[in-house]
Amino acid sequence: MWVASSTASVLRPTTVALGKFDGVHLGHQRVIQPILQPAPNKAGEMEKWGDEANSPQKSVTPQAQELTYSTVVTFRPHPQEFFTGTPRTWLTPLDEKVQQLRSLGVEQLVLLPFDKELSALSPEDFVDKILVQQLQCQRISVGQDFCFGKQRQGTAKDLQLLAANYNIPVTIVPLQTHTDNLSDSGFVSLPPISTSLIRQCLESGDIKSANLCLGRPYTLFGIVIQGQQLGRTIGFPTANLQIPSDKFLPRQGVYAVTVSILSDIPDATTPQLILGVMNIGNRPTVNGTNSSVEVHLFDWSGDLYGQQLAVQIIEFLRPEQKFASLEALKNQIQQDSTIARKILSGEC
Numbered sequence: 001m002w003v004a005s006s007t008a009s010v011l012r013p014t015t016v017a018l019g020k021f022d023g024v025h026l027g028h029q030r031v032i033q034p035i036l037q038p039a040p041n042k043a044g045e046m047e048k049w050g051d052e053a054n055s056p057q058k059s060v061t062p063q064a065q066e067l068t069y070s071t072v073v074t075f076r077p078h079p080q081e082f083f084t085g086t087p088r089t090w091l092t093p094l095d096e097k098v099q100q101l102r103s104l105g106v107e108q109l110v111l112l113p114f115d116k117e118l119s120a121l122s123p124e125d126f127v128d129k130i131l132v133q134q135l136q137c138q139r140i141s142v143g144q145d146f147c148f149g150k151q152r153q154g155t156a157k158d159l160q161l162l163a164a165n166y167n168i169p170v171t172i173v174p175l176q177t178h179t180d181n182l183s184d185s186g187f188v189s190l191p192p193i194s195t196s197l198i199r200q201c202l203e204s205g206d207i208k209s210a211n212l213c214l215g216r217p218y219t220l221f222g223i224v225i226q227g228q229q230l231g232r233t234i235g236f237p238t239a240n241l242q243i244p245s246d247k248f249l250p251r252q253g254v255y256a257v258t259v260s261i262l263s264d265i266p267d268a269t270t271p272q273l274i275l276g277v278m279n280i281g282n283r284p285t286v287n288g289t290n291s292s293v294e295v296h297l298f299d300w301s302g303d304l305y306g307q308q309l310a311v312q313i314i315e316f317l318r319p320e321q322k323f324a325s326l327e328a329l330k331n332q333i334q335q336d337s338t339i340a341r342k343i344l345s346g347e348c
């Protein structure tokens with residue numbers, strides 16, 4: 001997939017899905033669906049992303065006039081970050097977003113630099129200057145709640161009307177609601193799927209709902225670094241993960257997880273899933289000072305330092321606690337592991 005961080009390096013013409021797409025959740029996937037084309041991948045040569053210095057445009061010109069690049073258009077920085085000046089965390093930081101979009105079959109991601117100039121464009125100018133002139137857009141898809149242009153004045157309907165002046169059809173995708181039997185009391189309907197709903201679910205430890213909305217388990221990626229080397233002394237070695245600082249972390253506490261060791265696995269191979277338990281927290285029992293993310297893998301031994309792990313979060317087990325002794329902590333981790341094994345093997 002080709003990633004363009006300025007309109008100068010965009011591959012055109014395009015069919016465009018517009019939005020922020022943080023999480024690439026089931027609702028986002030519905031918005032992206034209409035721009036995907038059944039045609040074979042024109043962009044086979046540009047698998048590696050980001051190297052705009054070696055623009056691939058010359059070598060991958062669409063073969064026929066009607067061929068377009070399926071393109072997700074989003075903003076960098078996040079508009080909220082631009083206006084508040086406060087860095088934000090993401091459900092899917094850029095490299096995860098690229099990976100998710102690529103797996104959906106999207107050919108190009110355009111990161112429109114969100115600056116004073118772009119934020120001041122009227123809806124009319126956004127359509128004319130960005131979508132028509134710069135992206136040579138042939139078709140557009142947006143979610144029903146999409147807003148654009150100066151002070152978010154333009155609605156999805158406005159986009160449809162403005163784009164019609166250029167004969168560009170706009171699909172407005174209704175907000176998706178996830179209805180499922182999430183509680184013992186029967187069927188519960190959740191509000192429409194959204195990035196903020198998923199963040200709330202993760203913040204409260206409601207991993208099942210977050211994962212249902214995402215259409216996949218919420219996953220943390222990180223490199224294994226050294227900890228205090230105490231884990232091995234209580235029979236529970238834990239791989240401590242260095243997580244990118246812009247990744248949104250769920251509630252502190254203990255979780256049932258499945259883990260893949262990503263390093264050294266050829267791209268096309270599906271990595272083996274190893275069951276385990278994870279703790280996110282400050283480790284008050286050992287007077288920890290900083291927040292850490294650590295996983296213990298069941299029935300596994302070896303050296304993980306420097307390896308990249310993907311940790312899929314399956315269920316919240318309990319909040320972190322301060323124990324009176326390492327022995328008490330060890331007993332609790334034993335119980336956590338028994339419950340996690342049952343959950344992960346589908347026994348409960």
Ligand SMILES: Cc1cc2nc3c(=O)[nH]c(=O)nc-3n(C[C@H](O)[C@H](O)[C@H](O)COP(=O)(O)O)c2cc1C
Nearest residue numbers: 227228229230231238277279283284285286320321
């Ligand atoms: C499943 C699990 C549950 C944990 N629960 C707690 C806890 O409730 N309180 C706590 O202080 N530390 C908890 N920890 C973190 C341990 O304190 C930590 O793994 C141990 O001190 C070893 O750290 P090290 O990897 O730096 O050697 C937990 C770790 C795991 C794997």
Ligand SMILES: Nc1ncnc2c1ncn2[C@@H]1O[C@H](COP(=O)(O)OP(=O)(O)O)[C@@H](O)[C@H]1O
Nearest residue numbers: 226227228229231232237238239297303304305
């Ligand atoms: N089953 C396992 N789960 C997690 N890490 C393991 C396991 N077996 C061996 N290890 C290794 O042990 C290290 C964790 O041991 P630990 O004593 O907790 O040290 P640290 O404090 O440096 O994390 C991991 O980084 C990994 O290299």
